[in-house]
Amino acid sequence: MTMPASPTAADAANWWSTGVSRIEPDVIQYRGYPVQELIGAVSFVDTIWLLVRGDLPTPAQSALLEAALMSGADHGPQAPSIAVARMAITCGIGLNGAMASAVNTLGDVHGGAGQECLGLLHGMQRRVDAGQDRAEVADSIVAGYRERGGFVPGFGHRFHRHDPRRDPLLTLLQEAAGRGEISGDHLANITALESALARRGSKPVPMNIDGATATIYAELGFEPELARGLFVLSRSVGILAHAWEESGSRRRIKGPLPPPMTAPYTGHAERHLPGH
C-alpha cells in the first residue's frame, strides 16, 4: 500500500484493513458472520478454521482438525515447553509471561518437526504427481536424510518406541479417506516414508505425533507454516494447565534441578587471583 505524503484519517484506517474480522460499534463479525450467530452454534475448533482459512469447515474437516489439536495439547514436564512454563510461573511473571516464555521454546527442533514434515509431504506429492513411484520417492528421501546424517521429520521419539497418538490419528485419516472426505495422498506418502524407514534402518522408526498431525494438516490443505502455528495453539492448553498448577504450589523460583543438586562443573580447575 502506497501512502500519500500527508495521510488522511481514511488512510490511517485503511492501514489496518483486514478480511479477518469486522469490528465497529455494536458489530463483531468473524469473516462476515455476526458473532451473536456463531456463539453457541460454532465450536472453538471451527472458529480457528473460520478465522485462519476464511470459511467454516465441513464436519469432516472439523473432526480431523479437532483430533490434531487435541492430541498435541500436553506432553508433561519432559517437554521443554511445559518445563519452561512451570519454571517461569514461579519467577513472578504471571500466566501471560509464563505462557509466552513456554511458547517461545517451540522452535525448529521442539514442536517444529510438523512444519518440516508438512513441507516434505507436499514436495513428495509433487514428485508423485509428476509420475514418480511413491515407494521409490520415499526411499530416496530417506536415503538423502541418512546420507546427511539427518532425521526424517515426523518419525522417531526420544522415549516412545511407539507413539500412542500415532494409531488413532492414522485410523481417523484412513476412515476419512475411505469415506472420500480427504484425498488420502498424504496418508499414502507418510505411510510410504514409514515403510522406507523400516526397510533402511536397524529397527523401525515409527511415525510420531508431528508426522501424524502434519499428515492431517496436509490432507486439510494447510500451508507448512501454519502447522507450527496450530501446534502453538494446541500446546498452549497444556502450557496453561501446567503453569496454573505450578502457581498453586506457591514455590518461588523453581530451578531446573531440586536445590541440593547442582550441575557438574567442567571448566578450569579452581585458581586464584595474585595475592589470594
Ligand SMILES: CC(C)(COP(=O)(O)OP(=O)(O)OC[C@H]1O[C@@H](n2cnc3c(N)ncnc32)[C@H](O)[C@@H]1OP(=O)(O)O)[C@@H](O)C(=O)NCCC(=O)NCCS
Ligand atoms: C526424536 C529423535 C531425536 C529421537 O532420536 P533417537 O533418540 O536417536 O532415536 P532412537 O535412539 O530410537 O533411534 C534409533 C535408530 O533410528 C534412527 N532414527 C530415529 N529417528 C529417525 C528419523 N526421524 N529419521 C531417520 N532415522 C531415525 C536413529 O538414527 C537410530 O539409528 P541407528 O540405530 O542406525 O543408530 C529423532 O527421532 C528425531 O530427530 N526425529 C525427527 C524430528 C521429530 O520428528 N521430532 C518430533 C518428536 S515428537
